[in-house]
Amino acid sequence: MMLSASPTTLAKSSLEEMLENLRQRDEEEKPKDLPPTLPSRPTSKARLPSARRSLPTNFKVVISGENGTGGGLSEVERIEETERNEEDGFGNKKLRKDVNMGSPYYLVQQKKGEDKVSDAKDEVKEIGKGKTNWKVNDTIEYFTNKKLRVWCRQPKGVWEPGAIQSTSGEESFVSLSNGNVVKVSANDLLPANPDILEGVNDLIQLVYLNEPSVLHNLKYRYYRNMIYSKAGPVLVAVNPYKDIPIYGKDFATSYKEKATDSPHVFAVADTAYNEMMNGRVNQSIIISGESGAGKTETAKFTMQYLAALGGGNGVIESKILDTHFILEAFGNAKTSRNDNSTRFGKISEIHFTEPGKIYGAGIQTCKLVEFENFLLLLFSNKIT
């Protein structure tokens, strides 16, 4: 399903007003002050910002139920792809507008997703115009003139947001958000993303993919209980260390019915299940992270979702889910990093019948590789 990003009939937000003012100011200054192109990005094509492409004039925001099945396509590419072809190529249903989740988490995501993606594209279009070859100084100059936000590395390595006041040679005076003005070298400055991109649910939507921008985006979401973010086809989970009500039946149902595309472990499990069912290809999900990152919990949520999808009378599913308790009793221990640390690597398999019902499971364990712990869930379809 597509949702048009045409201007809303509601009163303009202060953000919209600010953007409009910025655009007007740019228009006035256009002939003598063309903005430079975006700063350099990682060389990998997969991480190039979608915003570098010229935007379609009839731009639309697509919210589809799939997660990570874009084959590495950027947001704009996926939009164009979907516009070319009503089917998403993976047999997934598109977002159902008629399902009202009634969940604050869902609503925030929906609203933010719609507004931000479309507005940010416009803003990026503005910033991205101009020459293709640029130098660091051009960018700093541009950021200074426009009073745009930058990230400023402080002595202890912490990145603080601020605005460049003036630059002389390799050094700049930056006014930090706490009011202090500090002198920093150009090496300690990085461009920040426009406010409008704050909290985007896929990191590849960020115009500037530098370390502070990525961390800031994850932190912004984390403080709003949005612990999952996408980094292209990869799901990033930040351990909340508290219960967040995002794993209940209503959430499982909404991911099953493609009612939301907010990043979530259920979405990953759903994609794997659908790929297995549609493509008849075994699937695997790799969960990695340092000790205490939340791998075991994530694996449990994945299995819980798969049990809900492939559940029959519930007996075998609950048996599978209950194995965690036995395994943890024998194989977990308290460490300085995690009170309930799994001391072994784990490969869990779930087997499905052809119609997609669970008919068995298996778990292989292996020696723990400290700090490079992993869990691998495998899903296989019975070939009879």
Ligand SMILES: Nc1ncnc2c1ncn2[C@@H]1O[C@H](COP(=O)(O)OP(=O)(O)OP(=O)(O)O)[C@@H](O)[C@H]1O
């Ligand atoms: N999604 C979550 N929601 C709430 N709490 C969580 C979540 N994920 C992890 N936690 C908390 O973090 C703790 C550590 O998580 P977990 O045991 O899954 O880490 P791990 O990566 O498997 O660690 P290890 O490699 O040491 O086994 C859990 O006991 C739980 O309290």
